[in-house]
Amino acid sequence: MAGFRDRGTSTEGHRAIPHPSVTVVVEFGAGPLIVDDPTGRQRRGSLVAGLGFGAVRVRGEHFAAVQVRLSPVLVPAVLGVSPADLDGAVAPLDDLWGPPLARLREQLAAASTWAERFALTDAVLARCSRGGTSVDPEVTWAWRRILASHGRVRVDSLAAAVGWSRRRLWSRFHAQIGLPPKRAATLVRFDHAAHRLAAGVPTARVAADSGYADQSHLHRDVLAFTGVTPATVAREPWLAVDDVAWPGHAARHRPPGRGIRH
Missing domain, CATH: 1.10.10.60 (Homeodomain-like)
Known part of the structure; x- marks a missing residue:
């Protein structure tokens, strides 16, 4: 889990590197989070990216977001779809979470610290979990x-x-x-x-x-x-x-495995 905030200093955005997880991004800032995927399509707002998504660019001004990396074996329980249904594409998170997502975005925006935002996101993940698994x-x-x-x-x-x-x-x-x-x-x-x-x-x-x-x-x-x-x-x-790339980086400011990117 990681927190991202753009303060309006750059409009070029960053390349998101494919990762062996299903990536969930909950946007809650003043400006929109914009993702340009490899097919040329543009997504705005909260999203989910399938396992092995192609190289995408993330941009926007004055946005803030919490990113969650989910193991594909947990995705059916948490998101209610198979990772295969996502097919490595970027899709709107609203289609999967609906009203709970709107409430989470409000709570994230009202929270004063990243630790509180991570805890709120953890709680929603737990509530959305349908229990069990469809993975052999x-x-x-x-x-x-x-x-x-x-x-x-x-x-x-x-x-x-x-x-x-x-x-x-x-x-x-x-x-x-x-x-x-x-x-x-x-x-x-x-x-x-x-x-x-x-x-x-x-x-x-x-x-x-x-x-x-x-x-x-x-x-x-x-x-x-x-x-x-x-x-x-x-x-x-x-x-x-990522703590794998930078072990101990900013360890005093976040729980293990969680990062803050400004």
Whole structure:
């Protein structure tokens, strides 16, 4: 969870880097939050972005927002849809949350601190949770294994570990997580590499440590996910709110795992 505020100092916006989660953004500022997605469509206000969304630009003047990253295995319970229904796209959050979203926006605007806003958002997430899950335990295990390995795991080994055929794992994983397992592993590996780049690790070292064949392989993956080079991704301010990229950054001012971006 992270808080963002724009004080009207820039209208160019920032590139949002694809992340292995479903991203929920609740906007509550004086000005609109505007998102330009890779297809050229423009979204305004609160939104939800599917797993592995393409590189988008976020802009606006005098907006404020709380961003929540949800594990895809929790999305059916919290949002009431499958990650596959989102299909990696950016959609209005109003369509999923309705009246509770309007009330949350009012509460966020009235709150005086980010800690209070995070607590309000936590409470709404809990109330919206429908309980249970529509994700198979085998799929949940495979997803967590992909995360734990930073994407460096073979689909064949995942299928063998859960006692499924490769085809069945592909079908069930795709339907419930929103990406095929190999694509999900590629996204997780890219995310790990992007945070290493943002932390200042040399590109050659990142490529070797992240399981890429060489720097050219890393370059192609980064370009495919973001539209820019690894050197540009390393400077993207959007990653600066993440404790993985900046361990301990502003730790005195936020709970673990939560950031404030101004």
